[in-house]
Amino acid sequence: MFKEGISNLNGRKIYIEKVCPNLYTIEIIDEIIFSKKSEIQKIDIIRSKRWGISLYIDHKIQFSTVDEHIYHEILVHPALLIHPNPQKILIIGGGDGGALREVLKHNTVKNVILVDIDKNIIDLVEKYIPSVPQTSFRDPRVKIVIMDGRKYIEESEDKYDVIIVDVTDPSGPSSLLYTFEFYKYISDKLKKNGVMVTHSLGLYFYTKYVSQIYYTVSEVFKYTALAKIFVPSFWDEWTYTIASNDIDINSIDEEIIDKRYAKRSINTNFYSSKIHSSLFKISKYYWKMLENMKRVSYDKNPIMIES
Incomplete structure (x- = not known):
């Protein structure tokens, strides 16, 4: 339904994550620190006001520094x-x-x-x-x-x-x-x-x-x-x-x-x-x-x- 990962909304960089079927979250990105596909998986590291720095693997959150x-x-x-x-x-x-x-x-x-x-x-x-x-x-x-x-x-x-x-x-x-x-x-x-x-x-x-x-x-x-x-x-x-x-x-x-x-x-x-x-x-x-x-x-x- 939505393309997961880094995207654009009204001129802002956002991160879209699928939490489960029919439910997505949108996070406003302050900084894209790293975004690249390794030989094994897609790796994104972003910074946002809510979660600090977050690591995503294949568009699924692995951790955020705040919690x-x-x-x-x-x-x-x-x-x-x-x-x-x-x-x-x-x-x-x-x-x-x-x-x-x-x-x-x-x-x-x-x-x-x-x-x-x-x-x-x-x-x-x-x-x-x-x-x-x-x-x-x-x-x-x-x-x-x-x-x-x-x-x-x-x-x-x-x-x-x-x-x-x-x-x-x-x-x-x-x-x-x-x-x-x-x-x-x-x-x-x-x-x-x-x-x-x-x-x-x-x-x-x-x-x-x-x-x-x-x-x-x-x-x-x-x-x-x-x-x-x-x-x-x-x-x-x-x-x-x-x-x-x-x-x-x-x-x-x-x-x-x-x-x-x-x-x-x-x-x-x-x-x-x-x-x-x-x-x-x-x-x-x-x-x-x-x-x-x-x-x-x-x-x-x-x-x-x-x-």
Whole structure:
């Protein structure tokens, strides 16, 4: 209906993003910082009064500097605090460095592997939006691998305490990063007490896909939980599916989370151990919808966001 991306309206540069079928947003651009197609994907970096600097991949927002800390902190800290002693971490995707920055705040962490398919994202964020990764790419605990995340997890012989999946939304090849087979590979690569977390889209606009991701993960792992938080630049309550084969995520005492948070001396802007349990409170209205839309995603028939 509308051409997504950079356009013109009444002499002003604007950015058009499709939030979901039949709903678009228009953002007035103050500055086009970067706009180019890499070998893999279209990358836009723009500045606006409302959102600061925003990164778009294939016309979908990845973060904005005004609220990226909300998304990244909730992606990382609940999962790492659920684990009693996270030392070895794998991040699949996350080339913007936001999740990596948060992981490195845990003083238990000794080794992090970040696997991203497009080195351009790492280079561009370091050049144009260094406030997001800060110094994380140069931390001696970090190893960066430029490779397809699915291929890496299939071939890796290492095991990890926590695996974080921070990839683009399921469309095209990225759909294979949301399937039963993919999560089974992840399950097999976790150590004892291992924890996995993946972002799982917006609860209101993408309820069907949240359901499919959550129940697909549930088919693989013994324990699964769904967390949510409102991210303004995403226009929705964003969800995170957290899973483990050894730790009952929903039964961890809040006092334990408090103690781990304090002991690890984590400095956060949004997350705190005091809000931890509230992240997992989903209304019965949504749980009923999620249950009614239940479907497991397989490689042969993966989740695919409607265009």
